[in-house]
Amino acid sequence: MSMDPELRDLYQTMILDHYKKPRHYGRPAGADREAEGVNPLCGDEIHVYAKLVNDRIEEIGFEGSGCAISTAAASLMTDAVKGLTTGEVEALIERFHDLVTGQSHESGSELGKLAVLAGVREFPARVKCATLAWHALRAALEGTGEPVSTE
Numbered sequence: 082m083s084m085d086p087e088l089r090d091l092y093q094t095m096i097l098d099h100y101k102k103p104r105h106y107g108r109p110a111g112a113d114r115e116a117e118g119v120n121p122l123c124g125d126e127i128h129v130y131a132k133l134v135n136d137r138i139e140e141i142g143f144e145g146s147g148c149a150i151s152t153a154a155a156s157l158m159t160d161a162v163k164g165l166t167t168g169e170v171e172a173l174i175e176r177f178h179d180l181v182t183g184q185s186h187e188s189g190s191e192l193g194k195l196a197v198l199a200g201v202r203e204f205p206a207r208v209k210c211a212t213l214a215w216h217a218l219r220a221a222l223e224g225t226g227e228p229v230s231t232e
């Protein structure tokens with residue numbers, strides 16, 4: 082599925098904006114969950130922090146370094162999951178994964194701003210960049226404390 086060039090330009094602009102000005106960067110006060118995600122293929126490292134209150138993400142943050150896609154994806158993720166329950170996050174992870182791997186053609190509005198990453202489906206190597214923060218978040222919420230790797 083090819084993307085409308087105008088939409089592609091808009092998405093590129095939004096991705097660069099999140100890359101240059103990441104939202105929720107840093108460890109939030111009171112964070113009680115965390116996990117590290119690494120994508121050796123690209124060299125991305127994303128550390129995700131969360132504070133859970135009654136099974137709901139009250140605070141979220143991330144640190145790390147990586148390419149524009151992995152950083153923008155982490156920033157967009159923090160915006161999307163703040164205030165959600167762990168069950169809602171799990172459902173969102175599945176839908177986001179389907180979006181970036183091209184298994185879903187649901188409209189962008191369903192996933193909100195996360196849809197700006199839909200273009201990575203045309204670049205399979207970048208899918209791991211886009212999903213890295215989500216893998217780390219899942220590990221953090223499961224409380225394993227184990228680093229996750231895309232490889």
Ligand code: ZN
Binds near residue numbers: 120123124148149150
């Ligand atoms: Zn990357």
